[in-house]
Amino acid sequence: MQKIVQGELQKRLQASRERLSTALAMLPEEARDEDRVIGVYSVHQWLNYLADWEEEVGFGLREIQRHKKPTQLLRAIDNQKTILAKSAAVAHTIFWDDLLIKVEDARIHIEERLHPFNKKDLNELKRHRWLGNKQLWPFLSMITVEHEMRYVPIIEAYAKRRAPADK
Secondary structure, eight states: OOOOOTTTTHHHHHHHHHHHHHHHHHHOOGTOOOSSBBBTTTTTHHHHHHHHHHHHHHHHHHHHHHHHOOHHHHHHHHTTTHHHHHHHHHHHHHHHHHHHHHHHHHHHHHHHTTTTOOOHHHOOOOGGGGGGOOOOOHHHIIIIIIHHTTTTHHHHHHHHHHHHHOO
């Protein structure tokens, strides 16, 4: 059983977000809305999904803090494709700069919700019956860091391909 120390999950969150931010900064403006970058979706569409996903995670964390089963979050995990499709459908209504703010706000909300979790909350077995009496931190890592990092390498590779050549 691997344990995590206080603050380690936040460090991992920051590292994944830094990689994403670097890739997004390399991306030319005209490449943001190009389809079929992440499956059938554009980076713009996926980024809106990421914000919506992280808002859902934030609400789930609130339930976990209250020692409740995060029913809505667990449903969302099972319906990620539906959430992605819905988020993608409305992404065109959100300006890029506003979308970046939405993404950042959702992440701040997650970080604020994670802060009160102590070592015992994250590592102790049998603390969260709804999780099958497993540790909480691997679950939190899966729905945050690992979720984001499934897509970051795709965006990084795309950004490198689309980045203007140095003069």
